[in-house]
Amino acid sequence: MFSPKTGTAFWLYVFGACVFTVVLVVILQALPQRARRPLMLAATFIGGLFYVLEFFVPLRTMPTPQDPDAVGNFMTPFVVPVAGILIPIVGAVAFGLGAINLFQIHGRRILKKNPNYFFSYVFFIGFFTTLTIGILQRLRPNAINKNLYDLIVVGGYQNLDATMFSIIAFYITSAAYRAFRVKSVEATLLLVTALIVMLGQISLGQMLTNWLPEQGVGFLGNFRFEVIRDWILNKANTPAVRAINFGLGIGSLAVALRIWLGLERGSYFDSQG
Amino acid sequence: MTSFSPWLAGHLEMLKLWIGMFCTLGLFSILYRENKVYRFFEHLFLGISMGYLIVNTFTDNILPKFWEPFWEKGEWWLIFPIFVGLFYYFIFSQKFAWLARLVIAFFLGITSGRAFKAYVNDYWPQIPSSFKPVVPHDAFTAADGTQIAELTRGGAINNVIFMVILLCVMSYFFFSFEQKHPVLKNTAKWGRWLLMFAFGAIFGSTIMGRLALLIDRVTFLLKGFGGGAIHKDYGPWIMFAIMAFLTGMVLYLTRKNAAKEEAQ
Amino acid sequence: MNILRFLQEVDRRVLYALMLLVIAFPVLVPIPLPMKVSPATQSLYDSIEGLKENDFVLFGVSWGAGTRGESRSQTYALMRHLMRKKVRFALLAFEPQAKVLNQKIAEELQKEYGYVEGVNWVNFGYQIDQENFLQGFGKDIVGTIKKDIEGNPIGSLKVMEGVQTAKDIKFLIDVTGSRSFEVYITFLQQPFNIPMGGGLTAVMAPEAYNRLDSRQMVGLLGGLSGSAEYEKLLGKTGEATGASTSSAFAHLLIIAFILLGNVAMFLEKRQRQRMGYGEK
Numbered sequence: 041m042f043s044p045k046t047g048t049a050f051w052l053y054v055f056g057a058c059v060f061t062v063v064l065v066v067i068l069q070a071l072p073q074r075a076r077r078p079l080m081l082a083a084t085f086i087g088g089l090f091y092v093l094e095f096f097v098p099l100r101t102m103p104t105p106q107d108p109d110a111v112g113n114f115m116t117p118f119v120v121p122v123a124g125i126l127i128p129i130v131g132a133v134a135f136g137l138g139a140i141n142l143f144q145i146h147g148r149r150i151l152k153k154n155p156n157y158f159f160s161y162v163f164f165i166g167f168f169t170t171l172t173i174g175i176l177q178r179l180r181p182n183a184i185n186k187n188l189y190d191l192i193v194v195g196g197y198q199n200l201d202a203t204m205f206s207i208i209a210f211y212i213t214s215a216a217y218r219a220f221r222v223k224s225v226e227a228t229l230l231l232v233t234a235l236i237v238m239l240g241q242i243s244l245g246q247m248l249t250n251w252l253p254e255q256g257v258g259f260l261g262n263f264r265f266e267v268i269r270d271w272i273l274n275k276a277n278t279p280a281v282r283a284i285n286f287g288l289g290i291g292s293l294a295v296a297l298r299i300w301l302g303l304e305r306g307s308y309f310d311s312q313g
Numbered sequence: 314m315t316s317f318s319p320w321l322a323g324h325l326e327m328l329k330l331w332i333g334m335f336c337t338l339g340l341f342s343i344l345y346r347e348n349k350v351y352r353f354f355e356h357l358f359l360g361i362s363m364g365y366l367i368v369n370t371f372t373d374n375i376l377p378k379f380w381e382p383f384w385e386k387g388e389w390w391l392i393f394p395i396f397v398g399l400f401y402y403f404i405f406s407q408k409f410a411w412l413a414r415l416v417i418a419f420f421l422g423i424t425s426g427r428a429f430k431a432y433v434n435d436y437w438p439q440i441p442s443s444f445k446p447v448v449p450h451d452a453f454t455a456a457d458g459t460q461i462a463e464l465t466r467g468g469a470i471n472n473v474i475f476m477v478i479l480l481c482v483m484s485y486f487f488f489s490f491e492q493k494h495p496v497l498k499n500t501a502k503w504g505r506w507l508l509m510f511a512f513g514a515i516f517g518s519t520i521m522g523r524l525a526l527l528i529d530r531v532t533f534l535l536k537g538f539g540g541g542a543i544h545k546d547y548g549p550w551i552m553f554a555i556m557a558f559l560t561g562m563v564l565y566l567t568r569k570n571a572a573k574e575e576a577q
Numbered sequence: 578m579n580i581l582r583f584l585q586e587v588d589r590r591v592l593y594a595l596m597l598l599v600i601a602f603p604v605l606v607p608i609p610l611p612m613k614v615s616p617a618t619q620s621l622y623d624s625i626e627g628l629k630e631n632d633f634v635l636f637g638v639s640w641g642a643g644t645r646g647e648s649r650s651q652t653y654a655l656m657r658h659l660m661r662k663k664v665r666f667a668l669l670a671f672e673p674q675a676k677v678l679n680q681k682i683a684e685e686l687q688k689e690y691g692y693v694e695g696v697n698w699v700n701f702g703y704q705i706d707q708e709n710f711l712q713g714f715g716k717d718i719v720g721t722i723k724k725d726i727e728g729n730p731i732g733s734l735k736v737m738e739g740v741q742t743a744k745d746i747k748f749l750i751d752v753t754g755s756r757s758f759e760v761y762i763t764f765l766q767q768p769f770n771i772p773m774g775g776g777l778t779a780v781m782a783p784e785a786y787n788r789l790d791s792r793q794m795v796g797l798l799g800g801l802s803g804s805a806e807y808e809k810l811l812g813k814t815g816e817a818t819g820a821s822t823s824s825a826f827a828h829l830l831i832i833a834f835i836l837l838g839n840v841a842m843f844l845e846k847r848q849r850q851r852m853g854y855g856e857k
Binding site: 140 | 317318321322325328329330331332333336337340341343344349352353354355356357358359360361362363364365366367368369370371372374375376378379386387388389390391392393394395396397398399401402404405408409411412414415416418419420421422423424425426427428429430432433435436439443471474475476478479480482483485486504505506507508509510511512513514515516517518519520521523524526527529530533
């Protein structure tokens, strides 16, 4: 059944798939309200089972055309089609949700004539122009479509994107100046560490301690800014970040287990639709 | 229309520079204060980025993974993930919203199931590397043939410091029971202080990261636009003068507004 | 206004103006400054130096214009090194803009090193859902990618000869402005034991040092200074070397203002204590 079809067979199978989906929606909608939560829990469990089985079931040799030494279990043949192709297709289709959400927000602003609703028109013009020219340059890749798309993306989008993030540099300067006040032990430690790291990562800062011997030549060489910076990053920052990571890792594993087993409580998980 | 295409092709680079310059200065106008020019470019950015994302998702994912195999190879079953993806849109209907949540639940399950593999591959290698040798030794060859590098006294001290910081910070994040014992309490207190090393390093690095983005923009304005659109040699200096003038105007207006507020 | 209070409350626009000035000046008047190479950068360089001709490298490029200031110079430097070593590489993007930005870099550099797209390098284009995608990718590269950015079936390309699964990847690089390097580690580097290096933004770099220590990564470029160091190792001055002078001056400005604010705060506190006003 799951082999490529052509001609009438293809259309029959596609029609059958559509009918199957419609019937499924009708059946699901006809289910009583109290059956919805168990069904959602079952869907969560079955979804999780895919990767759990693939990971935990013992492996055996399973040569493939691509890799004669491959190992796997009974789930391995499904990884490429499901994880590599089907799930990304689902994700790609779902991207439209973000666009619809923005349409709702800006559409409402225009319809209600909120203050500055003119800018919502700007949003729609930008979106539809990019979408139209983007699709055209792919389906009809002539010079004018490609050049217009290049103009919008390289001239407009990339510069806007880069500038939006670069503004943060000004804000971080202002914030560092205003908020970085040494009023506690922690603040002092933070400030001293930050200053050493900053001086160690720039050439002018490294020049300040150039007069000290090279690292490894004498003990004083360990007090060069770049050497202290490397020490802070490797021996002080790394264990702290690792400790945070361990906490995050255990926490996320616990949450994942609770979600997979349907133990998680909260407004989303408890709602029956 | 026939003359527009060659004109566009001939002036494309120049147009890109001018549009880029207006976009950059338009967004930079927020540095003075909130204004309509900034809002215009902000909304334009939002629209273009959304459109760009949809276009690329379509051309790089839907077309090669679904459209072409479906129509050209007859892989009819690819219609099913399309339907599953379309189920997400039921969220906009009050009556059918739960079907969208059914699909979300399924994919939440997939993500949760993947967490076991992720945990093992991501965090497990970090555990053995946290146990570091603390006794100085010369270089030697282990029983299995692995070359073990020399550990100096300095290296051993560094390893002790590493493990002390790791344990102290881990104890700071330990919330399973109340930390009443003085040992646990003090290590947690030290952990909070030692965390400042990480935060200081992150802050110092973040400064460099953000400055790099600004340097890229300034380089574009001076060399890219100034050198490309105004004049090859003197363009950067002309652009610098224009930016200096605009900056001076901003400072003057700021001073004027401050004086007006003080007078009031 | 009291001078000490004034020094603690300089208008932010004055700061912005000074910041623009100290960054713009070195752009107009290049001032070459010496740079020391950090061990993390040296380690990445040495690892790529150890690659043999015709080895296949997966070059992850998940950065957009938002992190262009750091990521572009890193990509230039690393791609140049790969081409110098005559290794094959494939670009893989999980960020929509990345495929075009990096295609341009590769097309520019290929002229210098005699590389040909499809023969020595290929662009796999933009993919979504990195976590799920990499699982399929690791087991069957051709079956998951299908076509390159030009629409050519990748199985027919010379660059993909002998490359079927992730086991055939000799080195993995990820230049990114996001956490994609962690996903690479989880689903590609660890399961297939592929040596991995990274070009990360300075914001992410401190967290990635953890991966260096656990040998999940063999080296990394941290931000703009990382790229400048790598350019020094390659002996080829690029945009990072020039930008690092601006970065140095800007850093000093920020340090000066932080110190100024704190010194003024302390002096004012002492003044108030002497005048009997107590804490503010």
